[in-house]
Amino acid sequence: MAERLLRRLVPGREGEIIAGDLREEFAARGGGRIWYWGEVLSCVAVRLSPHRLTAPDLRQDLHYAVRVLRRNPGYALTAMICLALGIGVNSTVFSMVNELFWQPLPLPHSGRLAIVGRESDGMACSYRDYLEFRQRASAPAGRFFSGLVAYDDMRVAIDSGGMSHIVGADAVTANFAEVLEMPAQRGRWFRPDDDRLGSDPVAVIGDGTWGRLFGRSAEVIGQRVRIGTQRYRVIGVAPPGFVGMSPPHMVEIWMPLASQPGVRDLLANPGEWERPLVRLIGRLADGKSTREAEAGMRALDAMIRRDFPRDNAPAGAVTVELATGASRPDVRRVAAPMAALLLSVTAVVLLIACVNVANLILSRSAVRRHEMAVRRALGAGLWRLARQTLAEGIVLGAGGAVLGLAVGYWSGRLLARSLPGFPHGGMLALRLDPDWRVVAYAAVAGLASAVLFTLAPAMDAVRSNAGVSLRIRQRDVYVVAQVALSLVLLIAATLLVRALGHALEVDPGFAMAERLEARLSVSEPEYTAQTGRLFLDRVLAAVRAMPDVQSATISHNTPLSITDARCAAPDASARPRRAGADIVAAGYFDTLGIPILQGRGFAALDRQGAPQVVVVNETFARRYWPGKDPIGQSVWLGCDVKEPRTMAEVVGVARDAKYASLDEPPQPFVYRPLAQDWAGFLTLIVHTVGRPEQFTAPLRATLAALDPNLRVYEIETLEECAAGSLFQVRWQAALLAVFGGLAMVLAAVGLYGVVAYTVAQQTRELGIRMAIGAQRADLLWMVLGRGLRLTAMGIGIGLLLSAAATRLLGGLLYGMSPLDPVSFATASLAWTAVAMLASYLPARRAMKVDPVVALRWE
Amino acid sequence: MSDYLGEFEQVVLLAVLRLGDDAYGVPIRREIEKRCGRQVTVGALYSTLDRLEAKAYLSSWFADPTAERGGRSRRYFRLEPAGVEALARAKAMFERMWKGVRLA
Numbered sequence: 001m002a003e004r005l006l007r008r009l010v011p012g013r014e015g016e017i018i019a020g021d022l023r024e025e026f027a028a029r030g031g032g033r034i035w036y037w038g039e040v041l042s043c044v045a046v047r048l049s050p051h052r053l054t055a056p057d058l059r060q061d062l063h064y065a066v067r068v069l070r071r072n073p074g075y076a077l078t079a080m081i082c083l084a085l086g087i088g089v090n091s092t093v094f095s096m097v098n099e100l101f102w103q104p105l106p107l108p109h110s111g112r113l114a115i116v117g118r119e120s121d122g123m124a125c126s127y128r129d130y131l132e133f134r135q136r137a138s139a140p141a142g143r144f145f146s147g148l149v150a151y152d153d154m155r156v157a158i159d160s161g162g163m164s165h166i167v168g169a170d171a172v173t174a175n176f177a178e179v180l181e182m183p184a185q186r187g188r189w190f191r192p193d194d195d196r197l198g199s200d201p202v203a204v205i206g207d208g209t210w211g212r213l214f215g216r217s218a219e220v221i222g223q224r225v226r227i228g229t230q231r232y233r234v235i236g237v238a239p240p241g242f243v244g245m246s247p248p249h250m251v252e253i254w255m256p257l258a259s260q261p262g263v264r265d266l267l268a269n270p271g272e273w274e275r276p277l278v279r280l281i282g283r284l285a286d287g288k289s290t291r292e293a294e295a296g297m298r299a300l301d302a303m304i305r306r307d308f309p310r311d312n313a314p315a316g317a318v319t320v321e322l323a324t325g326a327s328r329p330d331v332r333r334v335a336a337p338m339a340a341l342l343l344s345v346t347a348v349v350l351l352i353a354c355v356n357v358a359n360l361i362l363s364r365s366a367v368r369r370h371e372m373a374v375r376r377a378l379g380a381g382l383w384r385l386a387r388q389t390l391a392e393g394i395v396l397g398a399g400g401a402v403l404g405l406a407v408g409y410w411s412g413r414l415l416a417r418s419l420p421g422f423p424h425g426g427m428l429a430l431r432l433d434p435d436w437r438v439v440a441y442a443a444v445a446g447l448a449s450a451v452l453f454t455l456a457p458a459m460d461a462v463r464s465n466a467g468v469s470l471r472i473r474q475r476d477v478y479v480v481a482q483v484a485l486s487l488v489l490l491i492a493a494t495l496l497v498r499a500l501g502h503a504l505e506v507d508p509g510f511a512m513a514e515r516l517e518a519r520l521s522v523s524e525p526e527y528t529a530q531t532g533r534l535f536l537d538r539v540l541a542a543v544r545a546m547p548d549v550q551s552a553t554i555s556h557n558t559p560l561s562i563t564d565a566r567c568a569a570p571d572a573s574a575r576p577r578r579a580g581a582d583i584v585a586a587g588y589f590d591t592l593g594i595p596i597l598q599g600r601g602f603a604a605l606d607r608q609g610a611p612q613v614v615v616v617n618e619t620f621a622r623r624y625w626p627g628k629d630p631i632g633q634s635v636w637l638g639c640d641v642k643e644p645r646t647m648a649e650v651v652g653v654a655r656d657a658k659y660a661s662l663d664e665p666p667q668p669f670v671y672r673p674l675a676q677d678w679a680g681f682l683t684l685i686v687h688t689v690g691r692p693e694q695f696t697a698p699l700r701a702t703l704a705a706l707d708p709n710l711r712v713y714e715i716e717t718l719e720e721c722a723a724g725s726l727f728q729v730r731w732q733a734a735l736l737a738v739f740g741g742l743a744m745v746l747a748a749v750g751l752y753g754v755v756a757y758t759v760a761q762q763t764r765e766l767g768i769r770m771a772i773g774a775q776r777a778d779l780l781w782m783v784l785g786r787g788l789r790l791t792a793m794g795i796g797i798g799l800l801l802s803a804a805a806t807r808l809l810g811g812l813l814y815g816m817s818p819l820d821p822v823s824f825a826t827a828s829l830a831w832t833a834v835a836m837l838a839s840y841l842p843a844r845r846a847m848k849v850d851p852v853v854a855l856r857w858e
Numbered sequence: 859m860s861d862y863l864g865e866f867e868q869v870v871l872l873a874v875l876r877l878g879d880d881a882y883g884v885p886i887r888r889e890i891e892k893r894c895g896r897q898v899t900v901g902a903l904y905s906t907l908d909r910l911e912a913k914a915y916l917s918s919w920f921a922d923p924t925a926e927r928g929g930r931s932r933r934y935f936r937l938e939p940a941g942v943e944a945l946a947r948a949k950a951m952f953e954r955m956w957k958g959v960r961l962a
Binding site: 014016018020021022023024025027028038039041725761805 | 882883884889899900901902904926927930931932933936
């Protein structure tokens with residue numbers, strides 16, 4: 001076996017000699033199969049080394065290839081555009097993946113910045129732990145970090161021009177800018193005395209905020225701005241392009257950690273070792289690797305826990321990873337399957353583009369058979385000719401990669417601009433800056449496709465005596481493959497689009513039409529639970545008194561974004577299980593149209609001091625009291641970690657609804673009355689008459705009249721909210737539709753090319769047929785039939801492939817079957833129509849064949 | 859000619875020289891293994907031999923096939939005058955460099 005390989009790879013006398021030597025030695029050694037294989041492979045390796053293969057001729061080949069392509073600009077351009085589209089979408093998607101997984105922060109020497117985290121994905125440690133880490137990790141004995149910063153991500157409201165805007169913010173330690181080596185664009189960063197208890201609260205704003213809210217005015221420095229619950233003095237503007245350490249989440253405001261009210265209270269208690277939890281980022285000391293730093297930090301972690309024992313220490317071992325991509329592991333975990341899906345889809349698009357180019361080369365190789373024959377006659381080896389084709393492919397691939405980078409850059413801009421359309425999209429940012437990785441990826445894609453699309457034609461050039469019919473059959477195989485692959489993408493896109501429509505039809509269990517919601521902050525320091533409730537009573541009274549208002553209510557969470565959960569148990573000793581939870585005011589069930597199936601909803605009598613009550617949903621009632629009357633039963637709320645459980649009585653059962661998303665299965669849910677429970681961040685829900693959009697401005701005015709300082713965030717209709725919760729499927733449907741459409745166009749071009757080529761080849765045959773009496777319609781059908789036969793085969797294979805592939809979309813289909821016949825049929829029909837068009841154009845040309853001209857042609 | 863021999867080229871030429879009339883693949887490899895104590899793969903050996911032949915330092919001819927080699931012939935190598943001269947130049951160069959040098 002090995003010998004046969006050797007003889008094949010090392011042809012002629014030389015192979016004989018080596019084989020002879022090896023056999024002789026094999027006998028002398030008395031065996032050794034592995035040795036023999038090693039020797040054979042050494043010959044192969046020497047022979048295949050690029051030095052030996054290409055050095056003298058490659059330049060000549062490339063030079064010749066460029067000349068050939070310059071003489072056929074139409075062919076070269078078509079091929080390069082096909083490739084550019086394929087490589088373009090690939091590099092766009094890749095630059096997104098690159099940004100989410102590999103790109104370092106846009107800071108000087110950012111390759112040395114490392115995130116300190118926990119294996120459990122949790123926050124790194126408590127603030128006091130951080131101080132210990134910082135002191136011990138930079139002590140001369142264990143110097144892993146030259147600087148260590150603690151920070152915490154949050155969302156805050158910044159007030160400007162009478163509106164509150166929610167933006168991402170980081171509370172950081174004073175050494176932040178120094179460790180990140182980042183000067184302020186204007187003003188200054190924090191000094192150590194800014195990050196002390198009791199110091200004047202100061203903030204640095206991002207470049208984006210500076211432009212949007214302050215019109216890039218220099219006077220912003222020194223101005224007081226309300227951020228969250230305090231007034232901060234703006235002391236600086238961050239450099240443009242810096243949006244924090246957790247991309248794609250955008251941070252636009254930085255404040256000292258110690259200025260945060262929550263942190264202040266905790267730090268006032270010197271015995272507090274468990275909270276607040278912080279994230280850590282550090283600059284690795286010179287010569288230290290992340291691994292060394294990790295080992296060191298783990299040892300320190302153990303020491304600190306021993307020196308300062310506490311009940312609830314952060315779980316999981318300390319991890320130290322370079323700060324690249326989306327530095328938060330949870331973001332990466334969510335993004336990974338999406339990235340894999342998109343990369344494979346774009347790979348398929350590129351594959352289809354490659355097949356197109358292979359087709360082009362193939363039809364040209366038919367034209368160039370003459371040239372090849374002459375070159376062979378003059379003594380060119382087969383391998384030499386094949387290499388020539390490869391060189392042309394490489395030139396095309398390089399051109400395609402360069403154009404593709406341009407296409408990718410442009411479509412990346414487009415994508416980045418469409419991001420703010422997401423819910424909370426203002427807080428996500430993709431830079432999509434092409435860096436060397438993107439360029440390298442495009443180069444590899446170009447080269448790989450060059451090899452791919454020249455392989456078949458090159459083999460064809462080698463077997464130049466193979467008949468035309470074989471070549472035609474080969475092209476047919478390509479077209480079938482293209483149709484099949486693009487159909488898979490098209491079906492996937494159709495499925496997602498239909499799933500989107502399907503999801504919008506899902507009954508959410510509550511009424512959305514004519515309802516409007518407004519987010520309010522009724523929290524400390526302006527309001528306590530007591531004054532807040534009184535204020536909300538006034539809000540509800542005022543809103544209900546407005547014209548065209550049917551009813552109004554208040555809840556803690558916004559419908560379809562309820563992610564709160566509580567521990568609940570049917571008695572004091574049973575192990576609690578989690579159930580979804582919300583805090584709602586009286587009238588909630590009426591305003592949202594959620595029917596109360598048994599008992600009653602909340603009423604004015606459920607106030608503080610009165611017996612604690614809950615309303616549960618059907619699933620909750622079924623879980624704990626199957627077959628029994630749930631009214632009057634007790635529910636114990638609380639997880640027993642710190643506080644004792646509280647007991648509440650079930651007064652009503654509400655119909656199940658959708659709580660967090662439209663595709664969730666029924667889940668147990670418990671409602672608590674606002675009068676007996678409290679949260680400072682609330683949603684006002686108003687049921688209006690007529691179009692709720694027109695109600696936004698009057699509602700703002702009413703709220704401002706009650707409290708000019710009240711923070712009111714986005715006001716949306718519930719329908720807008722629901723649409724927002726579908727953003728992931730909407731986004732993927734849009735991208736897949738674009739890619740699927742592109743794939744179909746490329747494949748249609750391929751089909752057109754093949755049919756047109758056959759028509760050109762068959763001109764004479766068509767002429768003869770016509771001369772002996774064939775009707776034009778017969779010819780039309782002959783040509784059309786060929787295109788449709790290929791399409792039909794492609795569709796058949798594509799349907800089978802899709803049946804296997806669409807299962808991967810399972811989670812995004814909102815309960816629709818991945819084999820949804822309507823999607824499969826729609827996509828197939830669409831393809832058939834396109835195929836008709838693509839083969840009709842050349843068929844029309846076939847009809848115009850003049851028999852006299854065709855016959856005289858020879 | 860100012861072409862210098864590589865170290866492995868020198869080793870191969872010397873092996874061919876030492877073996878005289880018996881210089882074909884198998885003994886050349888054995889000679890190098892025995893005297894230098896290093897393993898040589900057949901691929902590396904033949905690519906060097908081919909290179910030396912292309913430089914006209916060596917010539918080769920094919921002997922009649924033998925049964926012990928599965929009916930295959932041997933390729934024998936012989937040093938050409940240019941090869942001898944190249945070896946002499948290499949030796950002289952090293953001697954000049956070593957002259958008066960003491961290690962430690």
